[in-house]
Amino acid sequence: MPVEIADQTIIEFDVRTDEMLVNMGPQHPSTHGVLRLVLRTDGEIISEVVPHLGYLHRCAEKVGENVTPIQYIPYTDRMDYLAGMNMNLGYSLAIEKLAGLKIPEKAQVIRVLIGELNRVASHLVGMGAYGLDLGSFSPFLYAFREREHILDLFEEVCGARLTYSYLTIGGAHDDLPPGFLDRVKNFIAYFRPRIAEYHAMLTNNHIFVKRTANIGVLSKDRALAYGCTGPMLRASLDRSKGDPDWDLRKIEPYSGYETYQFDVPLPPFDKAPPGTVIGDCWHRFYVRMLEVVESLKIIEQAVERYPTAAGSHRVEPPRALPPGECYVETECPRGQMGFYVVGRPSKENVPLRVRARSSSFCNLSVANELCKGCLIADVPAIIGSIDIVMGEIDR
Structure with missing residues (x-):
């Protein structure tokens, strides 16, 4: 970067910055749970934020396909x-x-x-x-x-x-x-x-x-x-x-x-x-x-x-779920929460598919x-x- 000083001398400065990857979470209190954020920073400035999930996974949707409603x-x-x-x-x-x-x-x-x-x-x-x-x-x-x-x-x-x-x-x-x-x-x-x-x-x-x-x-x-x-x-x-x-x-x-x-x-x-x-x-x-x-x-x-x-x-x-499928969304505190259920006739009364759309x-x-x-x-x-x-x- 050229800089002109008082005596008109031109001095070249080579200014470089290094990007850093900073982990925020999954133990950070501001992530509101076990959320890991990978921050790409240039000094104090954020250039990218990548959320990483998986620290709380419980297979809730698959569980819904193995138990009764x-x-x-x-x-x-x-x-x-x-x-x-x-x-x-x-x-x-x-x-x-x-x-x-x-x-x-x-x-x-x-x-x-x-x-x-x-x-x-x-x-x-x-x-x-x-x-x-x-x-x-x-x-x-x-x-x-x-x-x-x-x-x-x-x-x-x-x-x-x-x-x-x-x-x-x-x-x-x-x-x-x-x-x-x-x-x-x-x-x-x-x-x-x-x-x-x-x-x-x-x-x-x-x-x-x-x-x-x-x-x-x-x-x-x-x-x-x-x-x-x-x-x-x-x-x-x-x-x-x-x-x-x-x-x-x-x-x-x-x-x-x-x-x-x-x-x-x-x-x-x-x-x-x-x-x-x-x-x-x-x-x-x-x-x-x-x-x-x-x-x-x-x-x-x-x-x-x-x-x-x-x-x-x-x-x-x-006592038994009829065959067919349905999807219902409700207005929850954080937004629209949807549940998708596919029924099947069976003695166990267990859905064929259960999915959740998270707001x-x-x-x-x-x-x-x-x-x-x-x-x-x-x-x-x-x-x-x-x-x-x-x-x-x-x-």
Whole structure:
């Protein structure tokens, strides 16, 4: 590189840089599980990020082809283990569609109520862990304080706090216990005023905004090209340009979601801090925060409907799977989770094929595009904004 100095002498400098491959994970806390990222760096600048999977593989799909559908429900809990109720529901809907099973209204209301509670609990973990990734410990403690109340409710209905197997084929495993609805109302009354605390600690925090604004920007076209769904996609949409409310609970409703009143949060947001752009890390975080508020609205409506809902909490599933195939997607906290099941008549009532379409897998696949040109310090901010769960990806 030629440099001209004061006496007009030209000196040639040979400036060279070396690329390095740096392992981030699988033990790194910011990878949100046993994920290994191989970073190709030039100094502090990222030129490539390659996710390596396989550290949690459990052959979940092949297991589904060797057990009966009802025996497979516990395996779905261990996919997205932060949203086990939603995983239970997706697989159950697939089996019910294949068998032509009609679910009673009461069971549908229970599913919506429990599923939305699990969505809130999942987003709380995502929000708290994201704050931890960026150096703020308090939001993590606050989020788990609120999540414990939801886990107490889940423990009442099924006896478990993480892997539930409660929403099952035909409805729900048990009816809601006495006094459960009052405890849900008390939780909502306790939780709703505390949402402002999260906005004070993170959403509007100057340091948090600087770490997330205009970082890891994902355009709508790129999000669709990579098959991104859920908050990952919705944070890249623009309502002012006519982008749709891309939420399966709205566009392809199931379990009676079409009868509930709620909004789908989409940018642009009036309260977006200066420097943020649609599709960046801040918007992905904020969409999840707004979804928590919408889930509370749905929960309140389900609580009001339950006492007058007709039917039982469950109907007996068929003893044999009919031949044929079906595919069902549901809107889980991290995006669209799909289950594909091929039935066959047999004494064992075991599916011929079981496959799962993971939302987190597709969302993670865009990590390389998001991290190119960013600093090493931005990688935890970008990966954390994707909000992955490795059990769902590496099933």
